[in-house]
Amino acid sequence: METSTHILNTLQVEDIRNQFPILKRTIHNKPIVYLDNAATTQKPMVVIDALSHYYMHSNANIHRGIHTLAEEATAAYEATRTAVQVFINASCTEEIIFTRGTTESINLVANTWGRKNIQEGDEIIISEMEHHSNIVPWQILCEEKKAVLKVIPISDEGELLLDVYRQLLTPKTKLVAITYVSNSLGTINPISEIIQMAHNAGALVLVDGAQATVHLDIDVQKMDCDFYAFSGHKIYAPTGVGVLYGKKALLEAMPVFMGGGEMIKEVSFAKTTYAELPYKYEAGTPNIADTIALKAAIDFMRETDVAMIHQHEKELLEYATKQMLQIPNLRIYGTAENKTGVISFLVNNIHPQDMGVLLDNQGIAVRTGHHCTQPLMHRLGIPGTVRASFAVYNTMEEVDRLINGIQKSIKMLL
Amino acid sequence: MGESSTIAAREAEIIEAFALLDSWEEKYEYIIELGKKLPPLDERYKLAENIIKGCQSTVWLVANYSDGKVFFKADSDAVIVKGLVSLLIKVLSGVTPQEILQAQLDFLQEIGMMTHLAQTRSNGLRAMIQQMKHYALAFQSINS
Known part of the structure; x- marks a missing residue:
């Protein structure tokens, strides 16, 4: 050694x-x-403890209850949202949507923002080093909308060819969906540069942060990405909880993803109105325990x-x-x-x-x-x-x- | 291993051979050796229809039926899988369809190689056994 x-x-x-x-x-x-x-x-033990503590002391369904347990569970769940907001430096908690993981976060954007904004002939750019979960949702969307999926090639060393990327960007480019860190190669992509080039071309950027979040400082405001997706289980938290960050104005304008409880304001058979951010995208009883334990993982990282x-x-x-x-x-x-x-x-x-x-x-x-x-x-x-x-x-x-x-x-x- | 011996006798022979191997290293070296010794399948058999695709490694399997017995040939791109494939051929090739269908293949448990069967998605070994049994079933129906 x-x-x-x-x-x-x-x-x-x-x-x-x-x-x-x-x-x-x-x-x-x-x-x-x-x-x-x-x-x-x-x-770490603090994450495992957070899970068992929740089930032993505070288990209740969140947000609607007026009893003590429901209040405690809600407070703990929302405390994770604040912890995530601070961890990735989002501007407010409304920008933090809880999902099952990176895959669901990307699918959420493809199914909401994508279905609303991608038209026939539009272009989405991904890269040759993407994980299947940042390829397939866009392929499905492009097939449905008759849009075009373009791919940034890589060098033999495993670096994106930015010159080619520059040429791929056209006025028809609506979205660049790109990984920050390659899960197979470890390459850290020059994410700020990629985002700036996309923005200059009038395109939005979704960053797949599944690998990056545990290894790099994440500041979504500084990065200026439009969407950022990551999974809890790759940053010492339990499986089954992930995050979608989106700029507030974008999230507000997007149609809803799944319908159900928690995401509504008022329901009648004639018309349903939807809840405010971030609840608009969190239909049904969420993964309360794992989400609460995600805060313990973030605290562990910050304390270490x-x-x-x-x-x-x-x-x-x-x-x-x-x-x-x-x-x-x-x-x-x-x-x-x-x-x-x-x-x-x-x-x-x-x-x-x-x-x-x-x-x-x-x-x-x-x-x-x-x-x-x-x-x-x-x-x-x-x-x-x-x-x-x-x-x-x-x-x-x-x-x-x-x-x-x-x-x-x-x-x-x- | 005579082609006339029963599946049980063949399994017993393999278990006996493995009993002489003390460490995991010896066991795997033996399997790797078997894998290397198994003659590679002729390229003309490496067709899409003979592929049993695992998520990571691939197995090719070909079956023939002659004189009431099924004969298998197989190959894999991973040598440990190929060694295990070689053992399965030793046990299941040259017996009747009936015998193949009844085979429990407990020897894999006995020699400590069950984990490889559990890896269903990665190496296609379990799918290979299923495919061997499907062949046996098809050949049996020719018979009847």
């Missing part, structure tokens, strides 16, 4: 690790090395010190990259200059699944396959990769175990 100084010393990382009960598990009789954080992060987390992840990435490049015939996919917490790789012609199985037997959890980015894999001319992705609780020793694990697997397979 390296001896240079790190942002977090061993004791500090140990202190963080102790807050995640699952990290004490063994897999195949070895202490787990969890490096599948881009798929989902593990949960977000800047320190990011620096620690950067160190892990740099160390792992350096070590991996020592392995003969190992090729890293995604070598952008600006990169975060993800390393995708292949060794010789070893099938990623074979590598994944042998790493699992050594207690090391990585993801293998196409990572829900089949068009990107097609562009790279590979069926998939092995992907290691980092979080705040990972250590340099775990990187060493990964490197040893890869070497051992190669020996067994070749």
Whole structure:
């Protein structure tokens, strides 16, 4: 292991690790090395406690009740909205819509703003590195509206070709839907520049923040994106809760998504009027418990010190990259200059699944396959990769175990 | 492994072979070896209709029926899956459709490889077994 100084010393990382009960598990009789954080992060005790505390102390349906439990549950639920607003620096809580996750957030925009504003011949721009959830909703919309889906290509290093993007933008471009960080390659896209170019062309921008939110400082006002989508479970919160941020004026003008309880002002058989923001988009009883626990996750990140987390992840990435490049015939996919917490790789012609199985037997959890980015894999001319992705609780020793694990697997397979 | 032996005898032989392997490394090295030894399927069989697509790896399966017995050939692009495919062929190739349909394939549990069957979406192994049974069913109906 390296001896240079790190942002977090061993004791500090140990202190963080102790807050995640699952990290004490063994897999195949070895202490787990969890490096599948881009798929989902593990949960700290404060998040697990928030969930059980809600069910043990405050469980009630929110917003309509006048009894104490309902008031407590409502207050906790709305406290998360405020926490999210502060976390991503939205201008007000009305701009924070709770969804099931990034996928639902993107689908919400496609089905409301998209269906209202996209006409025949209009253009939507995505990129070659998008996750399927930022491709398919737009494909469905374009098919329905006879609109055109355009794709920003990438370089061999995994960076967007901005010159081509510039040319793709036309007066017909209505929306650019783009990921901030690539889940397969780790590339951090120059999001402000992308947004400014779109705005100059008169197009709106939806940012897929599924991967970025845990690794980067998010300031939606500074970024000036029109929509920002992310999932709770990738930022140490439970599954089943996510966020759609939208600029207030846009959200106000958009038609409703799902109809039902919670989202109405008045209902009669002749005419229904809808609730104000943000409730207009939150039909039905929401995922109260997980949403409340999302605040605990955000508090955890802020208390651990977000800047320190990011620096620690950067160190892990740099160390792992350096070590991996020592392995003969190992090729890293995604070598952008600006990169975060993800390393995708292949060794010789070893099938990623074979590598994944042998790493699992050594207690090391990585993801293998196409990572829900089949068009990107097609562009790279590979069926998939092995992907290691980092979080705040990972250590340099775990990187060493990964490197040893890869070497051992190669020996067994070749 | 004689082609005339029963499925039960074949399974017992595999279980016995694995019993000699102490560590997970030895077990997987053996499976990888089996995968490498399984002759690759002739390219002319690697057709869309013979593909059993997993989310990550692919299996190709071809079946023939001769003298009342079903003969399988298969391949995979992932070597561990290919090794497991090789074991399934050892057990299920060269027996009657009836025997294939009745096979429980408990040996996979015995040798500690059930997790690979559980990964239904990723490797197509469970779908391969189903497909082998479908072939057996089809050949059986030719018989009757």
